[in-house]
Amino acid sequence: MSGQLTVTQLEQTANTIRKDIITMLEAAGSGHSAGPLGLADVVTALYFDIMNIRPEDPEWNERDFFFLSNGHTVPVQYAAMAERGYFDKAELKTLRKLGSRLQGHPERTKLPGLENTSGPLGSGLSQAAGVAYTLQYIESNPKRWVYCITGDGELDEGNIWEAAMFAGKYKLSQLIVFVDRNNIQIDGRTEDVMPLEDLAGKWRAFGWHVQEVDGHNIESLIDAADMAKAITNRPSIVIMHTIPGKGVDFMEYDYHWHGMPPNHEQAKKALHELRTLRGKIRHEGEGV
Amino acid sequence: MSEYRLNPNYASPDVAQEPTRAGFGRGLKQAGSDDERVVALCADLTDSTQMSHFAKAFPERFVEIGVAEQNLVTVASGMARMGKIPFTSSYAAFSPGRNWEQIRTTICLNEQPVKIVGSHAGVSVGPDGATHQMLEDIALMRVLPHMIVVNPGDALEAEKATRALAQDDKNPGYIRLAREKTPIFSTEHSPFEIGKAYVLHQGSDVTIVSTGTMTAQALIAGSILREQGINAEIVHAPTIKPFDVETFIASVSKTGRVVSVEEAQAAAGFGGLIAETLGDHLPAPLLRIGMNDRFGESGSPDELLAHFGFDSKSIAQKVREFIDRVPQYKKGY
Numbered sequence: 001m002s003g004q005l006t007v008t009q010l011e012q013t014a015n016t017i018r019k020d021i022i023t024m025l026e027a028a029g030s031g032h033s034a035g036p037l038g039l040a041d042v043v044t045a046l047y048f049d050i051m052n053i054r055p056e057d058p059e060w061n062e063r064d065f066f067f068l069s070n071g072h073t074v075p076v077q078y079a080a081m082a083e084r085g086y087f088d089k090a091e092l093k094t095l096r097k098l099g100s101r102l103q104g105h106p107e108r109t110k111l112p113g114l115e116n117t118s119g120p121l122g123s124g125l126s127q128a129a130g131v132a133y134t135l136q137y138i139e140s141n142p143k144r145w146v147y148c149i150t151g152d153g154e155l156d157e158g159n160i161w162e163a164a165m166f167a168g169k170y171k172l173s174q175l176i177v178f179v180d181r182n183n184i185q186i187d188g189r190t191e192d193v194m195p196l197e198d199l200a201g202k203w204r205a206f207g208w209h210v211q212e213v214d215g216h217n218i219e220s221l222i223d224a225a226d227m228a229k230a231i232t233n234r235p236s237i238v239i240m241h242t243i244p245g246k247g248v249d250f251m252e253y254d255y256h257w258h259g260m261p262p263n264h265e266q267a268k269k270a271l272h273e274l275r276t277l278r279g280k281i282r283h284e285g286e287g288v
Numbered sequence: 289m290s291e292y293r294l295n296p297n298y299a300s301p302d303v304a305q306e307p308t309r310a311g312f313g314r315g316l317k318q319a320g321s322d323d324e325r326v327v328a329l330c331a332d333l334t335d336s337t338q339m340s341h342f343a344k345a346f347p348e349r350f351v352e353i354g355v356a357e358q359n360l361v362t363v364a365s366g367m368a369r370m371g372k373i374p375f376t377s378s379y380a381a382f383s384p385g386r387n388w389e390q391i392r393t394t395i396c397l398n399e400q401p402v403k404i405v406g407s408h409a410g411v412s413v414g415p416d417g418a419t420h421q422m423l424e425d426i427a428l429m430r431v432l433p434h435m436i437v438v439n440p441g442d443a444l445e446a447e448k449a450t451r452a453l454a455q456d457d458k459n460p461g462y463i464r465l466a467r468e469k470t471p472i473f474s475t476e477h478s479p480f481e482i483g484k485a486y487v488l489h490q491g492s493d494v495t496i497v498s499t500g501t502m503t504a505q506a507l508i509a510g511s512i513l514r515e516q517g518i519n520a521e522i523v524h525a526p527t528i529k530p531f532d533v534e535t536f537i538a539s540v541s542k543t544g545r546v547v548s549v550e551e552a553q554a555a556a557g558f559g560g561l562i563a564e565t566l567g568d569h570l571p572a573p574l575l576r577i578g579m580n581d582r583f584g585e586s587g588s589p590d591e592l593l594a595h596f597g598f599d600s601k602s603i604a605q606k607v608r609e610f611i612d613r614v615p616q617y618k619k620g621y
Binding site: 130158169 | 327348349351353354356358359362363364365366367368369370372389390393394397398399
């Protein structure tokens with residue numbers, strides 16, 4: 001896939017995914033808004049550039065892996081998967097409905113293409129580490145990569161640091177983690193709830209290669225993934241500075257949108273902003 | 289039904305004894321040799337849990353996790369995603385004691401064939417005391433969808449159970465092990481199949497249904513009771529989930545009275561299972577022998593078994609009192 005879409009096309013794709021997130025969440029009537037919107041750029045970069053995957057063959061045995069550790073942000077993954085062709089986009093509106101493959105939190109056994117079941121925080125990283133360990137030490141296969149996204153509030157979990165120590169010990173260089181550093185969690189700002197800083201220093205101390213990037217700059221995200229792949233003696237973490245609710249003015253930076261969906265009026269307003277890139281263009285044209 | 293072959297020496301004071309964890313150690317090594325997909329992970333208790341035999345034989349398939357039980361089972365879940373059949377070992381008090389949610393979400397709901405090995409279960413752990421004497425693991429594991437729960441009766445059976453679990457590349461499993469040596473009541477030729485219970489001794493007055501190493505005590509209790517003219521049927525249930533309802537209910541239909549025996553919390557544990565099964569199928573009177581809503585304490589293993597009423601003499605006495613007090617169930621009761 002790498003290089004098939006230009007950066008501009010990737011940005012447009014991310015915008016489409018944001019619109020799908022709003023539509024899905026409105027239809028679902030429950031769910032999380034801020035996190036999925038904030039992750040749209042990195043998930044687009046992963047599914048449309050960075051990862052070696054075959055949507056028509058989700059269990060392809062040469063694929064790269066994607067573990068979403070903070071399962072509550074799964075609408076962004078569903079939207080990206082549908083956009084990438086794993087399933088029909090019409091199915092997005094079944095999110096959180098009885099009988100849907102798109103469970104409120106992702107379940108691997110329900111939807112082909114998901115690598116893990118997550119929701120309770122802190123255990124996606126160690127599953128990704130288990131895959132990376134197997135690739136590196138048991139199968140000696142250096143050609144597959146294991147990507148993992150975690151939240152920042154999620155880093156309060158002890159399981160994360162157990163996994164950090166494990167990946168550091170075994171120098172799991174095929175493991176590349178993206179942290180959604182949006183500074184919010186349910187009870188408020190991360191630094192008030194449970195301070196994470198010096199976050200980069202913590203990961204370095206655990207033996208990781210650390211990069212910090214603008215989580216909304218797709219080109220930087222792709223460069224960071226390339227750099228991480230070039231590091232062959234350590235696991236890599238990319239701390240992505242993101243804006244929660246990115247792309248929708250009234251949601252940005254407001255932690256109240258962490259666990260709330262938009263109602264009809266709010267969804268309409270959000271979609272208008274996304275279609276016009278906040279008034280930068282006059283027509284609400286399709287494909288933007 | 290073919291007769292279960294008991295070790296002819298089972299009631300003798302000099303019966304061979306071995307800890308069930310030793311049988312696990314042998315079984316896992318054999319499973320590793322039978323199937324390359326078998327991998328093993330341990331949380332800093334490799335010798336204690338007897339995973340060391342596998343680790344020495346297959347170092348490239350053994351992962352030292354350190355004292356991190358949450359990571360232990362979740363890394364295993366990831367390895368299962370790669371097509372491996374991971375065994376994780378620690379003390380039962382820590383795994384599944386500490387990491388139950390990770391087991392629930394990343395192994396059971398995620399349908400990965402990770403096998404959780406909980407060693408040093410029960411009060412017979414001895415002097416380490418209540419913190420290490422896991423009594424709630426049966427209850428914790430048997431409520432989980434997809435989870436198979438095995439509590440082998442002796443070291444030979446633990447070996448067979450380990451190999452059987454390793455051959456299942458679909459379901460998660462839990463195997464409960466003991467620290468101390470216990471009598472070998474089975475033989476190499478005794479049957480073991482996941483999901484089966486076995487009638488070890490025919491009887492007509494009461495069914496004593498036991499799980500794990502308590503079966504050795506139940507068998508002796510049966511001998512004591514026979515001397516007193518009470519003919520107890522001994523049913524051994526090494527698999528707690530899925531439970532062999534058919535064998536158990538067939539026995540109770542004959543005896544009309546049940547005593548369950550386990551070295552664990554009777555509430556929600558094996559006794560809970562037996563109460564549920566009787567409630568669903570045949571409401572015969574039941575006495576549950578197990579821990580009753582309390583923790584263990586330090587002491588020698590034998591002292592503790594007697595203190596908490598898990599030795600054969602205490603079991604026989606309780607069964608005797610139960611029979612004196614409660615009539616047999618009859619249809620239309």
